Amino acid sequence: MIDATSMGTTSHKGEDSNEMDQDVIAAQWNTVNDQLRGEIGEAAFQSWIKPIKIRSIENGVVHVTVPTRFMRDWVVAHYAERIATLWQSESLEIASLEVSVRSDRAPGQPREGIRRQTQPVNEASRNMSAERQGMSAALDSRFVFDNFVVGKPNEFAYAAARRIAEAESVPFNPLFLYGGVGLGKTHLMHGIAWHIRQTTPERTVLYLSAEKFMHRFVQAIRESTTMDFKDQFRSVDVLMIDDVQFIAGKESTQEEFFHTFNALVDQGRQIVISADKSPSDLVGMEERLISRLNCGLVADIHATTYELRLGILQSKAAQMRAEIPSKVMEFLAHKITSNVRELEGGLNRVVAHAQLIGREISIEATQDVLHDLLRANDRRVTIEEIQKQVANHFNIRLSDMHSARRARSVARPRQVAMYLAKQLTARSLPEIGRKFGGRDHTTVMHAVKKVDELKGLDTGFAEDIELLRRMLEG
Ligand code: ADP
Ligand code: MG
Numbered sequence: 082m083i084d085a086t087s088m089g090t091t092s093h094k095g096e097d098s099n100e101m102d103q104d105v106i107a108a109q110w111n112t113v114n115d116q117l118r119g120e121i122g123e124a125a126f127q128s129w130i131k132p133i134k135i136r137s138i139e140n141g142v143v144h145v146t147v148p149t150r151f152m153r154d155w156v157v158a159h160y161a162e163r164i165a166t167l168w169q170s171e172s173l174e175i176a177s178l179e180v181s182v183r184s185d186r187a188p189g190q191p192r193e194g195i196r197r198q199t200q201p202v203n204e205a206s207r208n209m210s211a212e213r214q215g216m217s218a219a220l221d222s223r224f225v226f227d228n229f230v231v232g233k234p235n236e237f238a239y240a241a242a243r244r245i246a247e248a249e250s251v252p253f254n255p256l257f258l259y260g261g262v263g264l265g266k267t268h269l270m271h272g273i274a275w276h277i278r279q280t281t282p283e284r285t286v287l288y289l290s291a292e293k294f295m296h297r298f299v300q301a302i303r304e305s306t307t308m309d310f311k312d313q314f315r316s317v318d319v320l321m322i323d324d325v326q327f328i329a330g331k332e333s334t335q336e337e338f339f340h341t342f343n344a345l346v347d348q349g350r351q352i353v354i355s356a357d358k359s360p361s362d363l364v365g366m367e368e369r370l371i372s373r374l375n376c377g378l379v380a381d382i383h384a385t386t387y388e389l390r391l392g393i394l395q396s397k398a399a400q401m402r403a404e405i406p407s408k409v410m411e412f413l414a415h416k417i418t419s420n421v422r423e424l425e426g427g428l429n430r431v432v433a434h435a436q437l438i439g440r441e442i443s444i445e446a447t448q449d450v451l452h453d454l455l456r457a458n459d460r461r462v463t464i465e466e467i468q469k470q471v472a473n474h475f476n477i478r479l480s481d482m483h484s485a486r487r488a489r490s491v492a493r494p495r496q497v498a499m500y501l502a503k504q505l506t507a508r509s510l511p512e513i514g515r516k517f518g519g520r521d522h523t524t525v526m527h528a529v530k531k532v533d534e535l536k537g538l539d540t541g542f543a544e545d546i547e548l549l550r551r552m553l554e555g
Contacts, residue, residue, distance in 0.1 A: 105172075106135065106138060107135075109168060109171040109172055110135055110168075112167075112171055113164060113167045113168050113171065114126075114130060116167050117130055117160070117163070117164070117167065118130070120163075120422070120425075120426060120429075121160075121426060121429045121430070121433075122426045122427070122429060122430045122454070123453075125429050125430045125433040128433050128437060129152065129155060129156055129159070129160060129433060130160065132147055132148055132152065133145050133146070133147055133156065133180075134146050134147075134183065136181075138175070140176075141174050141175055141176035141177065142176060142177050142178070142179050143164075143165070143168065143175060143177070143178045143179065144179045144181070145178060145179070145180055145181075146180070146181050146182065146183040147180060147181075147182060147183065148182070148183055149182065150182055152182075153180050153181065153182050155436065156180050157180050158401075158402075159401060159429075161177075161178045161180060162178075162222055162223075163223075164178050165177050165178045166219060166221055166222060169219050170218065170219045217286075217287050217288055217289055218288055218289045218290065218293060220271045220274055220275060220288065221267075221268075221271055224267065224268040224269075224270075224271035224272055224275070225271070225272055225275045225276075226239075226242075226243065226246070226272040226275075226276060228268075228396070228400070229265065229268055229269065229272060230389065230392045230393045230396050232385075232386060232388055232389030232392060233383075233386060233388075233389065234264075234382060234383035234384060234385055234386055234389055235260075235264070235265055235382045235383070235389070237380050237381070238258055238260070238265075238266075238269060238380040238381070238382045239269065241253075241256055241258075241378055241380045242256070242258070242269040242270075242272060242273050242353075242380075243276075245273055245319075245351060245353060246272065246273040246276035246277055246280075247276070247280075250349070251349055251350070251351050252378075253377040253378040254346050254351060254352055254376070254377045255342075255346075255351075255352035255353060255354050255373075255374065255376070255377040255378075256351075256352070256353045256354070256377055256378050256380065257354045257355075257356070257359075257360060257374050257375075257377060257378065257379045257380065258270070258353070258354070258355040258356075258380050258382065259355065259356045259357065259358055259359050259360075259379070259380070259381055259382070260357070260381060260382030260383065261357060261382075261384060261420065261465070261466075262357065262420055262422075263419070263420025263421050263422035263423065264382045264383075264384070264385065264420055264421060265382055265421060266323070266324075266355040266382060267323055267355070270288060270321050270323055270353055270355060271288070273286075273319070273321065273353060274286045274288050274319075274321065277319060284318040284319060285316070285317045285318050285319070286317065286318065286319040286321070287314070287317040287319070287320050287321065288321040288323070289321070289322065289323070290322070290323045290324050290327065291322050291323065291324050291325045291326070291327040291328045291338075292324065292327045294322055294328070294334070294338065295327070295328055295331060295334045297310060298310060298333075298334055298337050299334075311340075311341070314341045314345075315341060315344045315345060315348075317345075317350065318350055318351065319350065319351040319352075319353065320341070320345055320350065320351070320352050320353070321352075321353040321354075321355075322338070322352075322353075322354050322355070323355050324355060324356065324357070325354050325355065325356045325363075325374075326356045326357050326358060326363055328366075329363055329364060329365035329366050330365035332367075335366065335367055335370055336367075338370070339367070339369065339370050339373070342370075342373060343373070346373075352377075354374060358479070359379060359381070359479075360374035360375045360379065361375065361478065361479075361480065362478070362479045362480050364480060364483055384418075384466075385418070385420070385421060385424075387414055387415065390413075390414040390417070390418070390421075390424055391410060391411065391414040393421055393424060393425075394410045394413055394414055394424065394428055395410065397425060397428055398410070398428065398432070401429075401432055403432040403435065403436075404441070405428075405431060405432065405435065405441075405442065406441055406442070406443075408444060409431065409442055409443070409444055409447050412444050412447060413427055413428060413431070413447070416451075416455050416458055417451075417454060417455070417458050418458055419457070419458050423454060423457075423458070426454070427451050427454050430450055430451060430454075431447055431450060431451070434446065434450045462505045462506055462553050462554065463506065464498075464502045464506060464508060464513065464516045465516075466553065467498050467501045467502050467505065467506075467553060468482040468498050468516075468517075470549060470552060470553055471494050471497050471498040471501065471549060472494065472498075474494075474545070474549060475490075475493075475494035475497075477490065477491050477494050481494075481495065482494075482495055482498060482517055482518070483517060483518035484518060485518065495517065495528070496528035496531055496532055497528075497532055497545075497546065497549070498517070499513055499517060499524075499525045499528040499529065499532075500528055500529050500532035500533075500546070501546070501549060501550060501553065502516070502525075503525065503529050504550070505550065505553060505554065509522075510522035510525045510526055511525075513525045532546070
């Protein structure tokens with residue numbers, strides 16, 4: 082056991098087999114803090130997480146203290162599981178969090194505490210041999226199918242994910258999920274993994290990010306253990322690789338992934354992949370890999386609609402047992418349109434604030450609490466969205482936005498997209514150029530001038546641009 086009173090002053094390395102180095106604990110706690118801050122926002126972080134003090138770590142239980150009973154109950158109900166899960170990705174030894182109230186009592190006196198055991202930790206330590214070897218990433222206990230709100234933009238991806246999770250044989254291979262950031266790709270993948278672990282625990286599921294896949298691969302090469310690496314990856318029943326765009330342009334990792342992929346498909350094992358773009362739009366990915374990725378079922382998660390956002394808010398508020406006036410919920414669903422992660426973060430902050438002041442929150446107070454988030458959402462059009470919308474409109478491939486092709490049929494739409502990027506985002510000319518296949522800022526300048534000129538000459542063209550602008554501004 083480590084006593085937090087000595088944290089950061091002296092180190093008692095190696096006195097006890099259970100002991101972890103205090104600097105390591107402090108560093109892990111820091112990492113957990115950073116992630117939490119990103120997830121729940123600065124205000125909630127300051128209110129609930131900042132006051133937490135680490136007391137000790139004993140047999141996988143992190144003992145922490147907070148100043149009041151009220152805070153203890155709140156932290157236990159809302160953050161304890163998440164903290165344990167996040168901490169577990171830093172150190173597999175961590176199993177749960179125990180929260181108690183700080184007092185001036187004499188040492189050794191019993192503490193009042195509530196312990197919360199997290200589901201993934203139990204599961205993970207029971208049946209994941211791959212996990213123990215550090216192959217699989219921890220699963221988030223909140224990312225189950227039951228917590229996923231289904232609407233028009235994601236119903237197809239959801240149905241495909243459920244099908245994979247419930248199927249006895251392989252219905253399609255691979256399942257390729259794609260969509261913008263924060264729209265639920267990781268949630269669905271974890272949902273598949275949880276479902277399989279629950280219903281058919283004898284099947285081995287390996288979930289990890291493409292980044293982690295690469296690091297493991299590089300490590301295996303360095304340590305001359307590539308045979309073990311191959312064995313481990315090729316012996317699973319279900320392999321899930323998240324954010325595969327990460328290995329674009331990384332040739333040897335792609336090569337290894339390609340062979341792993343083929344070996345598993347040949348043996349009839351299931352593969353699930355996610356990315357931020359469709360297979361054909363993954364720039365820097367080998368043709369043969371792209372064609373493999375296109376072979377199974379490709380499911381697109383679209384940007385959220387107002388109805389879906391409202392549904393998600395209601396579901397999350399119910400989970401938190403928080404009573405938020407429907408006016409405020411509607412306001413949030415209208416205003417935070419970027420992605421579900423930000424929507425959740427906004428709701429968490431509003432709930433935390435309502436708890437602090439102890440009464441219903443108004444729209445005015447919400448505007449105040451979320452001013453930074455709301456401002457960011459006002460300028461929400463991204464260059465990627467513009468490229469997508471314009472490519473769609475002119476019926477060209479999204480990849481032509483980055484390509485070197487100069488044919489008028491692709492060059493003109495590209496110029497239109499550059500023009501709209503200049504008008505609708507705060508990006509500079511060089512930044513815009515970079516997003517269009519690394520073009521020079523003078524090319525963007527030229528495009529802006531050209532489009533302005535054409536608008537004056539051709540009213541049909543001018544109307545097209547106006548239409549695109551209105552669609553993008555939503
Ligand atoms: P991605 O991997 O696509 O970037 P995530 O799966 O990490 O996005 O989702 C971001 C956050 O939004 C997560 O907390 C997730 O639970 C939540 N989320 C996304 N879509 C939904 C949904 N349809 N219902 C409930 N929560 C969702
Ligand atoms: Mg993700």
